[in-house]
Amino acid sequence: MSFIIYALLNTTFVILISPLFVSLIKKVKAYTQGRQGPPLLQTYYSLLKLLKKETVYSDNTSLIIRITPYINIVCVIVASLSVPIVYIPGMVGGFGNIILFLYLLVFAKFFMALAGLDAGSAFGGMGSSREMTVSAVIEPVIIIVFAALGLLLKTTNLYEMFRTSLQSSLFINPSTLLISLSLFIILIVETARIPVDNPETHLELTMIHEAMILEYSGPNLALMEMSHAVKQTILMAVLINILIPWGLTSAPSVLTVSISIITFIAKGAILAIAVGVFESMFAKSRLFRLPNLFMLAFFFSFSTILFELLK
Amino acid sequence: MMNLLFICGLCVFFGATIFQIVLAAKASAMARRFSLWAMLGANLLFLLFSLNIVLRDSTFSVNLYQLTDILHFSFFVDRLAAFFMMIISLVSATACLYSLGYIEHHGSNTDKNFLVAMMSLFIIAMLLLVASDNTFSLLFFWEIMSITSFFMVMFEREKADTRKSALFYFVMTQMSTTFLMFSFIAIYHVTGSFDITAIPVVSPFLKAVIFLSLFIGFGIKAGVMPFHKWLPYAHSAVPSNISALMSGVMIKVAIYGLIRYLVFVLTPDRWWGVMILVFGTFSALLGVIYALKEHDIKKLLAYHSIENIGIILIGIGLYLIFQSYGFTDLALLALIAGLFHSLNHALFKSLLFLTTGSVVNATGTRNIEKMGGLMKVMPYTGFLFLIGSVSIAALPPFNGFVSELMIFQAFLQSFVIGNPFLKILLFFGLSLFALTSALAAACFVKAFGVIFLATPRSEEARKAKEVSPSMIIGPAILAVVCLALGIFSFQIFTSQGFTLPIPNLMFIGVALVVTLGLVWLFMRLVSNRATRKSETWGCGITSQDSQMEYTASGFSEPILTIFRPIYRTRKKVERNFSDNGKSIFKDGIAEIQTFKLFEERIYLPIANFVQRLSNTISNLHDVDLDTYILYSFAAIVILILAAGWFI
Numbered sequence: 001m002s003f004i005i006y007a008l009l010n011t012t013f014v015i016l017i018s019p020l021f022v023s024l025i026k027k028v029k030a031y032t033q034g035r036q037g038p039p040l041l042q043t044y045y046s047l048l049k050l051l052k053k054e055t056v057y058s059d060n061t062s063l064i065i066r067i068t069p070y071i072n073i074v075c076v077i078v079a080s081l082s083v084p085i086v087y088i089p090g091m092v093g094g095f096g097n098i099i100l101f102l103y104l105l106v107f108a109k110f111f112m113a114l115a116g117l118d119a120g121s122a123f124g125g126m127g128s129s130r131e132m133t134v135s136a137v138i139e140p141v142i143i144i145v146f147a148a149l150g151l152l153l154k155t156t157n158l159y160e161m162f163r164t165s166l167q168s169s170l171f172i173n174p175s176t177l178l179i180s181l182s183l184f185i186i187l188i189v190e191t192a193r194i195p196v197d198n199p200e201t202h203l204e205l206t207m208i209h210e211a212m213i214l215e216y217s218g219p220n221l222a223l224m225e226m227s228h229a230v231k232q233t234i235l236m237a238v239l240i241n242i243l244i245p246w247g248l249t250s251a252p253s254v255l256t257v258s259i260s261i262i263t264f265i266a267k268g269a270i271l272a273i274a275v276g277v278f279e280s281m282f283a284k285s286r287l288f289r290l291p292n293l294f295m296l297a298f299f300f301s302f303s304t305i306l307f308e309l310l311k
Numbered sequence: 312m313m314n315l316l317f318i319c320g321l322c323v324f325f326g327a328t329i330f331q332i333v334l335a336a337k338a339s340a341m342a343r344r345f346s347l348w349a350m351l352g353a354n355l356l357f358l359l360f361s362l363n364i365v366l367r368d369s370t371f372s373v374n375l376y377q378l379t380d381i382l383h384f385s386f387f388v389d390r391l392a393a394f395f396m397m398i399i400s401l402v403s404a405t406a407c408l409y410s411l412g413y414i415e416h417h418g419s420n421t422d423k424n425f426l427v428a429m430m431s432l433f434i435i436a437m438l439l440l441v442a443s444d445n446t447f448s449l450l451f452f453w454e455i456m457s458i459t460s461f462f463m464v465m466f467e468r469e470k471a472d473t474r475k476s477a478l479f480y481f482v483m484t485q486m487s488t489t490f491l492m493f494s495f496i497a498i499y500h501v502t503g504s505f506d507i508t509a510i511p512v513v514s515p516f517l518k519a520v521i522f523l524s525l526f527i528g529f530g531i532k533a534g535v536m537p538f539h540k541w542l543p544y545a546h547s548a549v550p551s552n553i554s555a556l557m558s559g560v561m562i563k564v565a566i567y568g569l570i571r572y573l574v575f576v577l578t579p580d581r582w583w584g585v586m587i588l589v590f591g592t593f594s595a596l597l598g599v600i601y602a603l604k605e606h607d608i609k610k611l612l613a614y615h616s617i618e619n620i621g622i623i624l625i626g627i628g629l630y631l632i633f634q635s636y637g638f639t640d641l642a643l644l645a646l647i648a649g650l651f652h653s654l655n656h657a658l659f660k661s662l663l664f665l666t667t668g669s670v671v672n673a674t675g676t677r678n679i680e681k682m683g684g685l686m687k688v689m690p691y692t693g694f695l696f697l698i699g700s701v702s703i704a705a706l707p708p709f710n711g712f713v714s715e716l717m718i719f720q721a722f723l724q725s726f727v728i729g730n731p732f733l734k735i736l737l738f739f740g741l742s743l744f745a746l747t748s749a750l751a752a753a754c755f756v757k758a759f760g761v762i763f764l765a766t767p768r769s770e771e772a773r774k775a776k777e778v779s780p781s782m783i784i785g786p787a788i789l790a791v792v793c794l795a796l797g798i799f800s801f802q803i804f805t806s807q808g809f810t811l812p813i814p815n816l817m818f819i820g821v822a823l824v825v826t827l828g829l830v831w832l833f834m835r836l837v838s839n840r841a842t843r844k845s846e847t848w849g850c851g852i853t854s855q856d857s858q859m860e861y862t863a864s865g866f867s868e869p870i871l872t873i874f875r876p877i878y879r880t881r882k883k884v885e886r887n888f889s890d891n892g893k894s895i896f897k898d899g900i901a902e903i904q905t906f907k908l909f910e911e912r913i914y915l916p917i918a919n920f921v922q923r924l925s926n927t928i929s930n931l932h933d934v935d936l937d938t939y940i941l942y943s944f945a946a947i948v949i950l951i952l953a954a955g956w957f958i
Contacts, residue, residue, distance in 0.1 A: 007822075051834075054841035058848075060766050060855075062686035062693075074826045081822065094801075094814020095822075099719045100707055106752060107706040113756045117861060119847040120684075120765030125861020128760065132753035133869040139749030140742035147723055147741055156723050156812075215847065219838035223830075291873060302738070309726065309734050 028276025127211025331428035409785030490528030551668025584631025591624025648717035
């Protein structure tokens with residue numbers, strides 16, 4: 001019962017807050033380019049507007065593109081249950097297992113890539129191909145980062161990880177700082193941002209994620225945008241709750257939950273600004289240069305493992 | 312009761328075989344169907360038999376035929392053997408059901424009857440092999456299994472390709488038997504009996520020799536790299552219902568043998584575990600990397616079998632390593648992961664091979680570049696293939712995910728081991744395992760996307776029709792079992808007395824369904840439900856055709872480029888120009904060749920060496936009578952000397 005309350009609270013909060021971070025990053029990027037940028041609530045308006053539009057399907061498409069938006073949003077929402085933001089609940093039936101968490105996100109990605117091929121457009125296929133390539137090459141890095149975390153925090157469950165990091169001040173630990181760098185790179189890669197992907201263009205040379213969702217329209221596009229935003233929020237939450245968990249609570253009451261919500265919004269805003277600034281500092285890099293970036297993350301996390309093992 | 316089930320099952324299988332062989336030239340489709348139904352029934356009997364033993368953890372033994380004092384056909388089924396018998400009978404039952412429709416599409420009447428006979432003998436050989444109590448009967452049924460499968464690979468014998476594949480397969484499979492026989496004789500030398508029981512302490516050298524020759528013998532049959540080369544050849548030649556059996560089941564029989572000997576007969580050393588882990592990791596990674604460049608759908612699936620055998624071996628290797636350090640809980644987790652993945656791979660790989668058979672039948676080609684758009688004409692087959700792809704890509708809540716999760720969990724706990732080098736090796740193995748898993752997902756996006764989505768790329772694909780019901784029901788059963796084994800994995804293991812650190816996927820399943828319901832309800836209430844059909848956006852091109860779609864080669868190109876050192880691709884571009892300034896292009900040649908590493912560096916040198924040796928020996932025979940008399944004389948002298956030496 002208490003888990004259902006947690007699930008409702010956490011999911012509602014994640015869904016409500018996610019578009020805000022998307023807008024915030026856009027705003028920061030606009031400022032660095034000397035523009036005003038869209039208002040902070042623009043993503044909410046766009047989503048609501050998309051819901052009211054009609055859906056256009058290509059003649060070539062099959063069932064896949066029709067179910068993909070639903071699969072995507074469902075997978076990221078269930079994955080978000082593994083990342084406590086409002087408060088850390090007790091363990092229930094394997095939620096919080098890192099492998100499960102990662103593979104739910106892969107599930108969403110798998111169908112998104114399939115749907116990219118569905119319409120028979122060259123753009124979609126290109127996007128799918130690149131997305132699966134990037135995700136295959138980043139996967140060892142992700143696993144090693146979480147293995148390093150597991151080694152550091154002595155658990156493979158995200159709930160337990162957050163609880164441990166809450167009880168100890170891990171951020172002064174050099175291992176945590178190294179892991180955070182890797183987690184930041186993973187955040188950039190998984191949310192399709194510069195230098196991996198450019199979320200703002202529709203040029204075939206630079207697109208990965210946008211190329212795959214080119215054929216969506218109306219409510220389906222809203223679902224895809226929403227699931228992308230939610231995914232970004234939960235990956236940010238993983239980084240935040242491990243590096244700077246202050247404010248998060250494992251003893252829920254009205255007061256502690258509101259504190260953890262308010263502190264999360266503040267910390268999330270800072271991270272979103274950091275992402276925006278980071279993105280403005282770099283140019284999109286060539287696809288085949290990306291493995292170098294991933295090797296950097298791999299090196300950071302593997303050296304953490306070596307450090308922890310040989311300590 | 313159990314005796315009755317066992318004997319009845321055997322009788323039905325042998326009956327079907329004999330019936331089909333005797334009537335090979337005459338039997339009609341009706342008789343064939345009757346045999347297949349009988350085989351299906353016999354498989355169900357064996358399924359009941361093995362489930363009974365697996366769930367109750369009981370044992371069963373019977374002595375069928377006493378040849379001499381030490382050579383006899385006796386059978387002993389414990390939980391491990393019954394588990395593998397369960398895999399064999401479940402997959403075979405669905406393959407029989409599938410064959411009802413499939414078999415009518417290929418070959419002459421005699422060929423079809425012969426194929427059914429061989430199939431029946433093949434299944435029974437595998438069942439009895441697993442149940443064997445001694446190495447004599449094990450080797451006997453091992454050979455029956457190899458020979459019947461060789462005949463089935465020869466099914467389309469009029470094609471030169473098939474003959475070459477079959478010969479390749481035959482040589483490899485006999486090599487595997489040779490190695491096994493060698494190690495069985497070595498074990499006999501130690502124990503003095505052919506029974507499969509724990510052997511006493513022997514010298515480390517002899518133990519290592521026995522282990523290595525067992526590993527090579529079973530490894531060849533299982534398709535472990537670098538002994539894997541027969542798999543893609545044999546699978547591209549054999550009919551799809553038999554591919555499902557060979558890939559889903561036969562290679563698992565070799566895994567059974569390996570586990571039986573490692574757990575019950577030998578006392579493993581630590582380095583065995585490390586060796587198996589290393590072989591497993593490389594099989595898994597290279598298997599999927601080679602699969603990515605494959606456009607022949609059956610070869611692609613064959614390479615994925617190599618990948619999954621690698622994953623199973625990783626489980627076994629981890630089991631041995633943890634066991635040698637005394638971490639029994641972790642060892643059990645790794646061993647169960649290996650066993651459960653054997654079951655899962657049997658299910659989803661058979662599912663994929665059977666649905667592939669339907670696709671190949673409907674389009675008349677195995678080249679995925681000539682397919683496309685089949686989801687609209689073959690929706691059921693497409694959906695089943697999708698379930699197979701999702702399972703093999705290890706996505707929750709399907710069964711493949713659970714076994715890979717167990718291996719991940721075992722890897723993540725490996726920091727408990729004391730030796731720092733081994734720890735680092737294991738973490739490195741973990742990252743390669745993650746890479747394997749992600750590449751498998753990429754490969755099946757390619758396979759499903761190119762076969763079933765977008766528009767047809769050839770006339771045959773455009774004209775394809777959905778297949779007959781039996782060819783859908785067979786795979787559908789496997790698909791349901793794939794999902795059920797995933798969702799109820801936690802409950803199944805708990806009820807069998809294993810508490811493993813795996814998430815309860817039933818909760819996850821419920822969470823997924825509830826969320827889907829809520830999202831659907833929300834969208835229904837809030838969003839605009841109007842839809843419109845239009846054409847794919849093509850940058851203003853007036854009509855789009857299949858030429859503009861992304862191809863399978865295009866899809867895997869980025870991965871191929873990143874892993875180019877592994878493929879050792881040779882690119883050759885020659886351009887001719889019409890003018891001296893090299894600005895007007897006339898014609899040119901571009902070639903991309905992949906270097907067949909294993910064939911050119913391992914197989915061919917060995918084959919060439921044997922060839923040279925036999926040439927030398929045959930040259931010795933190209934002489935006149937006097938020299939032959941000299942040979943005989945020399946032979947007699949050597950024999951007499953040797954006899955004097957030994958006696």
